[in-house]
Amino acid sequence: MADIPALAERLAALVEGDARDAQAARAVFTVAVSGGSTAARLYPRLAEASVDWTRTEFFWVDERIVPPSHPQSNYGLAASLWLWPAGVPAARVHPPNTEDPDFARAAARYAAELERVAGSPPVLDMVLLGVGEDGHVASLFPGRAALEATAPVVSVTDSPKPPPERYTFTLPVLTSARRVVIAAFGASKAEAIREALDEPDSPLPVARVARRAARVVFLLDPAAHGTARRPSRLTSDASRLCG
Numbered sequence: 236m237a238d239i240p241a242l243a244e245r246l247a248a249l250v251e252g253d254a255r256d257a258q259a260a261r262a263v264f265t266v267a268v269s270g271g272s273t274a275a276r277l278y279p280r281l282a283e284a285s286v287d288w289t290r291t292e293f294f295w296v297d298e299r300i301v302p303p304s305h306p307q308s309n310y311g312l313a314a315s316l317w318l319w320p321a322g323v324p325a326a327r328v329h330p331p332n333t334e335d336p337d338f339a340r341a342a343a344r345y346a347a348e349l350e351r352v353a354g355s356p357p358v359l360d361m362v363l364l365g366v367g368e369d370g371h372v373a374s375l376f377p378g379r380a381a382l383e384a385t386a387p388v389v390s391v392t393d394s395p396k397p398p399p400e401r402y403t404f405t406l407p408v409l410t411s412a413r414r415v416v417i418a419a420f421g422a423s424k425a426e427a428i429r430e431a432l433d434e435p436d437s438p439l440p441v442a443r444v445a446r447r448a449a450r451v452v453f454l455l456d457p458a459a460h461g462t463a464r465r466p467s468r469l470t471s472d473a474s475r476l477c478g
């Protein structure tokens with residue numbers, strides 16, 4: 236639990252450390268990013284992180300199906316706040332194609348691109364997730380079919396959060412990442428966070444990701460941590476660190 240600038244510092248240190256380790260072990264660092272308020276608040280600090288961006292491959296955990304120049308584009312948000320200011324080479328940037336009218340084909344092509352870079356089945360070094368008030372992560376919403384999908388990428392046409400049409404990585408991809416970072420700010424997220432931290436059988440997407448991933452870091456401001464009983468630093472085991 237900390238204020239947002241301190242959480243941004245912690246995230247920058249995690250990205251720097253994981254990038255260094257991944258690039259030493261496997262030559263490249265692979266990361267998948269979100270949109271939303273956490274991106275807006277955390278990514279400007281990441282643009283200043285000390286990382287070899289020429290050996291960092293960027294994907295999106297989810298993308299709204301709008302043109303890349305649209306104000307709602309998650310690609311556009313991350314590009315303007317992080318990738319462009321950091322000088323990430325265009326060849327390292329892998330958004331889904333949101334201009335293909337055939338959503339199934341675009342999702343399959345995005346999965347193929349992910350597998351080309353991160354292996355099959357794909358294992359990303361890091362995924363950065365925001366959390367919705369309803370406990371969604373990426374565009375995996377509670378009770379929806381995409382939550383049970385086994386393909387790496389699917390399209391969603393009925394997202395309860397606008398816009399309705401999106402591409403999303405599925406649970407197998409998110410939970411296979413070497414590190415999952417879950418960021419949430421504000422009291423509106425407190426109930427979803429409390430359930431993810433305190434209820435071992437919660438069906439919420441955020442809870443399912445947190446349970447199944449090998450290494451999870453929660454970055455929470457005090458309002459989002461709310462009344463969760465689980466200690467703010469360590470959760471169920473020493474590898475599961477909360478901020």
Ligand code: 6PG
Nearest residue numbers: 269270271272273365366367373
């Ligand atoms: C998006 C995101 C989405 C987001 C959550 C939380 O397309 O909006 O990628 O998964 O992370 O909805 O968003 P907020 O932080 O804005 O509430």
